[in-house]
Amino acid sequence: MRYAMAVDTKKCVGCADCVVACQTENNVPIGYCRDWIVEVTDGTYPQLEIEIRSERCNHCDNSPCVRCCPTGASHYVEGGIVKVTPHECIGCGACITSCPYDARYGHPDGYVDKCTFCDHRIQDGLQPACVSVCPTKCMYFGDLDDANSEVSKVLKKRKFKTLIPQAGTKPQVYYLI
């Protein structure tokens, strides 16, 4: 079991529905977010290109945040999902500093919070909130070990990249390009 996500940059319109759906699904306080939109413009008028990405924790195979956590609050669960146990977190912020993707934030209640791939939904057989709400259906989620999962199929078919691969974290969110 290896959960992963693919985001189709050719379809994403950057509407941020994934952001607000995550907020309402996961009680993320206003002013914070577990996922966000990046829009990169290249070129000069009129030869232009835009890449739009919905970004979140990459649930890396080799996660610096898990390695550096002094209390073990940051940990892996089944399928390689990186999670934080709030009551074990002392809010030291080491994980926030170690993450090359800036995927974690300090929750006002005093612990560090981040994307969980909505594992509470996965357990119920649902897709993560961001994936299920996206009006462009630009996100694919599933088990990479299952060749028939949506994410496996789309990664077989399309060109993709990961973010900051040189950090050696082995990120598990793929961007279709």
Place this chain on the structure above:
Amino acid sequence: MAQKRRDFIKISSLSAAGLIFGAQQLSSATKINSKSKLGDFGPLDTLRTPTYCEVCFWKCAGWVYKDKEGNIKKVVGNDDDPNCNGRLCPRGTGGVGMYHDEDRLKSPLIRVAGKDGKQTFREASWDEALDVVAKGLQKVKDEHGAECTALLTHGSGGHYFGTLLKAFGSGNIAAPSYAQCRGPREVGFIATFGDGLNSPEPTDIRDTRCLVLIGSHLGENMHNGQVQEMSDAIDKGAAIITVDPRFSTVASKSKFWLPIKPSTDIALLLTWIHEIIENEWYDKNYVEKYTYGFEQLKAHVKNYTPEWAYGITTIKPHVIRETAREMANAAPSVIIHPGRHVTWYGDDTQRLRAVAILNALLGSWGRRGGFYVPEKASVPAYPHPQFPKPTRTWRDAMGGKYKLADLALASGVCDATIPSADLDCHIKAWIVNGTNLIMTLPDPKKTLEAIQNLDFMVTVDTMPMEITGYADVVLPECTYLERWDDLRVIQGREPNIALRMPAAEPKYNTKPAYWIAKELANKMGLGDYFAWEKFEDKLDWELKQIGSSLEEMKRIGVKNLPREFGPLYYQKGQDIDFFTNTGKIELYSTALAEEGFDPMPKYTSHMEPPAGFYHLNYGRAPQHTFSRTSNNPNLTDLMDENVVWVNPKVAKEWGLKSGQPIYLQNQDGVVSDFPIKVRVTERIRFDSVYMVHGFGHNNKKLSRAFGKGASDSQLITRVLVDPIMGGTGMRGNFVTFRFEKESEVTS
């Protein structure tokens, strides 16, 4: 919009991330120090109730979920709803913010004057406030006649106040969604095909092979079903052609981007028509069988060559040829999209005629991948007495103009309110429901002049929008999540209905619009028009007429019904009687000719910006609907102000930097109330600036929206009225930059 947190500034737009950036800094620096109770991460699906969204006009159906304590937590799309297919847009998902917004109107308010003459609002009971409204309307009726009252409305409440006003004896019922938005395309398409487009537009985007967008920025305007289908079309390899002075989001997903010079679209359209006719790329059988006036059209466009258009539009001739061929190759699975907000330059009906003609030549009307034939459920209305026939309407004040308008003009009502010697119908009272006319109508000064001439005005809203500040009585409506409403009955591939029921009791002292209208009717002696006891009884009666019931709809939310009037597309060789004078698709419009207008569209040049001024273009952001969402806590969290897009060459000339606040001044000397931040970007032409509509609120009661960004409406003082149907063209305005705010000057 963009919210990459720490490094957002260097790579992305400025609009939204300012706040997120700030919050993130705050959180990492100061907030990680106390350990307190854990969040509740459990699923929130203990109880769900059906609704359809009221954040925009698309009205997607969804489910409202509450937590264990009964608090509304989230709204999720209904899988069976053809408008959303289970996926709401950011505004629908963030609709919970409308319910939670602590700035909501909380009590009925009555305008009172103190001893010092200063006017204030006093909180009142519903009974007292409705008494004042009933008396205010009755007084106007007694002194001037019932025809001197008007309803200006947007959204669900319009049904009930419309019934009230018609029962009262007035036919002045107008929505800005017509003359300020989609009116010209309805008239242009009716003149051509005998049918308008209505909503949602019957564009068969999911199966199209070529989608042409002219100034329409799908994806930034989150017309949910269309955005979803556009994504499907991209998956299937459809070609998108985007015509826009700005490199919109969808331009970045297009095979062709045509950065057209603003106001020259008709030249491009006529040239495309020329190319398709000259090269004989049109659908010959379709044109022969279904259309009228082909030879006149052919002669009409003879000289509109790509070389001619190049000089006007700045689009290179080979690009015009290639794009025409692209459309022809895809035909009939091609859509030259009519757009939605099309009141631009005053010749908008004619521009939309050109769009309709192009679709007709390519045979896309009634064809797969073009425009499907929509159907709509017919649900009998709950019985009520006949309405009295008004003796006069706003039309009488128009001097015989705009006869082809198929709906009332909000701007016409406004005109008919301002006294003038020519008018025989002065409107003296307004009911304003769910529309912030100060930002909705162009030229707010004129709107205010009309308001100052009213004897009485009542506004119904959920939020203290600017318009409420001018009312004699303000009635606080509860949000869509707290009320029943009429069934959603809209057109689609299949007829369908959707139910909205309250997920929670109304917060504060707020009431649903149907209740307000019924209570008012009772006070005005018009109770027979609202004969139902409880609103649920009315819904149940209506549903039972079509073989459903309230009980069933509570369980399923959306019901799709079988088509009744034939297939989704025209069948091969099918005889069709179009609702036009000739019974054909009119390439040459006999209706327009009869009224003395050009039977075929012509290009006329429009004013160009003076030196140092730029075309003021405006549009939508996917996180907001008009000005109505700009205080929503969830949506301001995504985007809390607008920015002005400026080409780097222009920025260099003025010494502007991204993030710098700047005032805008228009050609008439009007300066924006508030500064707006600059976004220097290659994504816009050097002769234009761009901003998202709906910001720059000046009501301090909107605590999150006050003073954030600038209002485009304020700068739209030059209104180009469409002589055919009275649409208010808003794109003929130019702005320049001001580093400091000075008092308004007249140039």
